[in-house]
Amino acid sequence: KGPDPDLVEIEERMKSVKHKILVLSGKGGVGKSTFSSQLSFALAMNTEEQVGLLDIDICGPSIPKIMGLEGEVIHISGQGWDPVYVEDNLAVMSVGFLLDKEEDAVIWRGPKKNGLIKQFLKDVYWNELDYLVVDTPPGTSDEHLSIVQYLKTSNIDGAVIITSPQDVALIDVRKEINFCKKVGVPIIGVVENMSGFVCPKCNKESQIFIPTTGGAEQMSKDMNVPFLGRIPIDPLIARSCDEGKSYLISHPDSEATKQYNIVFNSK
Numbered sequence: 322k323g324p325d326p327d328l329v330e331i332e333e334r335m336k337s338v339k340h341k342i343l344v345l346s347g348k349g350g351v352g353k354s355t356f357s358s359q360l361s362f363a364l365a366m367n368t369e370e371q372v373g374l375l376d377i378d379i380c381g382p383s384i385p386k387i388m389g390l391e392g393e394v395i396h397i398s399g400q401g402w403d404p405v406y407v408e409d410n411l412a413v414m415s416v417g418f419l420l421d422k423e424e425d426a427v428i429w430r431g432p433k434k435n436g437l438i439k440q441f442l443k444d445v446y447w448n449e450l451d452y453l454v455v456d457t458p459p460g461t462s463d464e465h466l467s468i469v470q471y472l473k474t475s476n477i478d479g480a481v482i483i484t485s486p487q488d489v490a491l492i493d494v495r496k497e498i499n500f501c502k503k504v505g506v507p508i509i510g511v512v513e514n515m516s517g518f519v520c521p522k523c524n525k526e527s528q529i530f531i532p533t534t535g536g537a538e539q540m541s542k543d544m545n546v547p548f549l550g551r552i553p554i555d556p557l558i559a560r561s562c563d564e565g566k567s568y569l570i571s572h573p574d575s576e577a578t579k580q581y582n583i584v585f586n587s588k
C-alpha cells in the first residue's frame with residue numbers, strides 16, 4: 322500500500338508555508354480565538370511577511386466575525402479554494418465562510434470534520450506564507466489528532482496554549498500539554514489570558530479569578546514548559562473583536578497591548 326495521496330498533496334501544498342503555529346486551549350471561552358486573531362494581526366503588521374489564519378474550530382467558528390469578515394464566502398479558482406483577505410498580507414480560512422447563515426451550527430461527526438480539515442490543508446491556495454496560525458477547537462479532540470497527523474508533527478513549529486487563571490481551566494491545560502508531549506508537538510509556551518483587571522477609574526489591579534494552585538506560571542514551571550506571559554482583562558479587547566478590528570492597532574498604548582507584545586516577542 323503506497324502513501325496516502327491526500328497526505329502527499331498536503332505535503333506539497335504546505336511546502337510554501339514556512340512556519341506553522343497551533344493555538345490550543347483546554348477549555349472554551351478562555352480567549353483562544355481572540356489570541357489567534359491578535360497574533361495574526363501582529364504578525365501581519367510586518368508588511369514584508371505573509372500571514373494565514375486557519376480556523377478549524379468547526380463547531381464554533383468565530384474567526385470570521387473577529388477578523389471583520391462576516392458574510393464573506395470562499396471562491397474557488399484553478400489553484401484551489403481562495404482564502405478571504407483582511408489585508409494583502411493577511412488571509413483567513415474558516416468553516417464560517419462555508420455556512421449560509423451565521424447562526425447555522427455545524428453538527429458533524431468525526432469523519433466529516435476530519436475530511437474538511439484535510440481539504441483545508443490540501444485545497445486552500447495560500448500562495449507563499451511566512452506564518453500559518455491554526456485556531457483549533459477547545460480540548461483535545463479528533464480535530465487535533467487530524468491536524469497533527471496531516472501536517473506531520475515534524476512540520477509544526479509548535480503550539481501556544483491559552484488558559485484563564487481558573488483552576489478548572491488549568492486542569493485541562495495539563496491535559497493539553499500532555500497531548501502535545503505525547504504526539505511530539507513542541508510547546509512554544511503557555512499564555513494566561515483574562516489575568517487581572519486594571520480599573521480604568523482608579524488604576525488599581527484586581528484579580529477576577531482566584532486560583533488556588535498558583536496559576537498558569539507555576540503550572541508551566543511544574544510541567545517544564547515555557548510561560549510566555551499574561552494578558553489582562555480589557556473590555557476593549559472584547560469590543561474590538563465584536564467590531565472585527567485589531568485591538569493592537571486600535572489601542573497601541575494600552576496595558577494589554579504591552580502584554581501582548583511581551584508574549585509575541587518572547588519567542
Ligand code: ADP
Pocket residue numbers: 346348349350351352353354355356383514515516552553554555556557558559560562563
Ligand atoms: P475561545 O476561543 O477560547 O472560546 P474567545 O476568544 O472567543 O474564546 O473569547 C471569549 C470571550 O472573551 C469573547 O467574547 C472575547 O471577546 C472575550 N475576551 C477574550 N480575551 C479577553 C480579554 N483579555 N479581555 C476581555 N475580553 C476578552
